[in-house]
Amino acid sequence: MISLVVTADTPNYDPAERDIAFSELLAQFKQPFEIVYVANSDYGYLDTLREIAKSSDNRRLIVTTPSTNINTQIYTALDHTNSGDVLLATMDTNLELIQSVIKKHLDGADLVFVKRQENWFKSMFVALGHGTYQMGLKLLGRGRDMCCEPRVVFLNNRSVNTIILNPALSKALRLVNPDTERTARVVTTKKIYDNPTEAQKSCNNSFFALGLVSIFYIIALLVMAVVFPICNSGVYTTWILISLVAWIILGVIGAVIAAKFIYNSRLGLPVAINLAGEPIINIVETVVDQIDEKVGEENKEEVKSEKKSKKKANKEEKSIEQPAEQVEEETKEENIEEKTELEPAENIEQDKTKSEQPKTEEKEPAKKTATKKTTAKKSTTTKKATTTKKATTSTAKKTTSKSTATKKTSTTSKTGAKKPEISKIKSTKGAKTKKD
Numbered sequence: 001m002i003s004l005v006v007t008a009d010t011p012n013y014d015p016a017e018r019d020i021a022f023s024e025l026l027a028q029f030k031q032p033f034e035i036v037y038v039a040n041s042d043y044g045y046l047d048t049l050r051e052i053a054k055s056s057d058n059r060r061l062i063v064t065t066p067s068t069n070i071n072t073q074i075y076t077a078l079d080h081t082n083s084g085d086v087l088l089a090t091m092d093t094n095l096e097l098i099q100s101v102i103k104k105h106l107d108g109a110d111l112v113f114v115k116r117q118e119n120w121f122k123s124m125f126v127a128l129g130h131g132t133y134q135m136g137l138k139l140l141g142r143g144r145d146m147c148c149e150p151r152v153v154f155l156n157n158r159s160v161n162t163i164i165l166n167p168a169l170s171k172a173l174r175l176v177n178p179d180t181e182r183t184a185r186v187v188t189t190k191k192i193y194d195n196p197t198e199a200q201k202s203c204n205n206s207f208f209a210l211g212l213v214s215i216f217y218i219i220a221l222l223v224m225a226v227v228f229p230i231c232n233s234g235v236y237t238t239w240i241l242i243s244l245v246a247w248i249i250l251g252v253i254g255a256v257i258a259a260k261f262i263y264n265s266r267l268g269l270p271v272a273i274n275l276a277g278e279p280i281i282n283i284v285e286t287v288v289d290q291i292d293e294k295v296g297e298e299n300k301e302e303v304k305s306e307k308k309s310k311k312k313a314n315k316e317e318k319s320i321e322q323p324a325e326q327v328e329e330e331t332k333e334e335n336i337e338e339k340t341e342l343e344p345a346e347n348i349e350q351d352k353t354k355s356e357q358p359k360t361e362e363k364e365p366a367k368k369t370a371t372k373k374t375t376a377k378k379s380t381t382t383k384k385a386t387t388t389k390k391a392t393t394s395t396a397k398k399t400t401s402k403s404t405a406t407k408k409t410s411t412t413s414k415t416g417a418k419k420p421e422i423s424k425i426k427s428t429k430g431a432k433t434k435k436d
Helices: 015-027 046-055 070-079 095-106 120-140 157-165 205-231 238-267 297-321 324-342 345-388 398-415 419-435
Strands: 002-007 033-040 059-064 085-090 111-116 153-155 184-189 283-288
Touching: 002 015, 002 070, 015 033, 015 046, 015 095, 033 046, 033 070, 046 059, 046 283, 059 070, 070 157, 085 095, 085 157, 095 111, 095 153, 095 184, 120 205, 120 238, 153 157, 205 238
Parallel strands: 002 033, 002 085, 033 059, 111 184
Antiparallel strands: 059 283, 085 153, 111 153
16 A cells, blocks of 8 residues: 655645646556645645545545644654555655656665756766765764655655654654665656755755865865875875875864764754653644544444444344353353443452352352252151051161161061062052152
């Protein structure tokens, strides 16, 4: 997905016409895209940008306070993109340039930078100024500046995440390639903006001036190092050696100072950061497809009511399919979850202890019923024992019934009348099955 981030600060263009042109250009590549506009609240065409953001689902508008600088605006817009590749542009960026930048990315470039092309005479001094500038940055221990236009650049999602995690280096990471594994390409063009301002026209003047100074420095160094010894029969005097060392030291110091000055001027105002290292951004409003991201309490209550209605519907379906015991257990768990949303943790613990107490009380009557069953069984056994004895009474224990049975067998062996008593025992068994 390609996210086109447009900083709207040029009053010479109709945002509606430019939005149509941007969307038609991005649609040619047959990839999903979105357009994120960022502007201050004092922008003249803010109402039209609101209508654009409300009319389409792949448009977004972020409005910041009037005092917000460009770097903070771009950082805010990058944070509101849908985690895709980002193309930074302005309202008056040349459409052909945007097309060529996207083509470079589709050819395999992770980062695509844009440079302004100068005429052949000026380009020589600009190139020499770039070399002096890079040497000064290297001595300062900073990364290689691509000497590109910082407001028009293509960044992959990995670079965007790096910028979001480092708000203090938001613009610095747009000027350099922080990782050598990311392939970078440069597009040089004569026309970056359709109606460039004076500052945009003179973007290479600082490098041009540094190149002129570097030319004079190199000429003086060659005179002291080559011309003077030739004129003096190849002999270096002490004064020439001292002047050479001093000139080289002066050149190094000058390159460092010039590089630091140009680098700070290219960075501009940084993103404001608090003591915790978090960016301070004042967003007035965000407009996305007729939905303002400022959600009120009423909308939250509606969402909660919808969730509760869904839960009730699920309960009814489960009660039809599942037995009553499982449904009761699930409702108890859901009630506990609902209480966690409304009550503090202490009340929840008290509810859990209360819910555990009736369980113990339920176990006690269960034990009582079990004891009743055992006593009933013992009483039936005693009844069986009394039927075998005619004149004697027995206790409720099983052991006494066994002893009486053995006595009867002993008496029957003496008399020899065994068969009637066996028939009586059989009759008691038959009576037991009837009772059951």
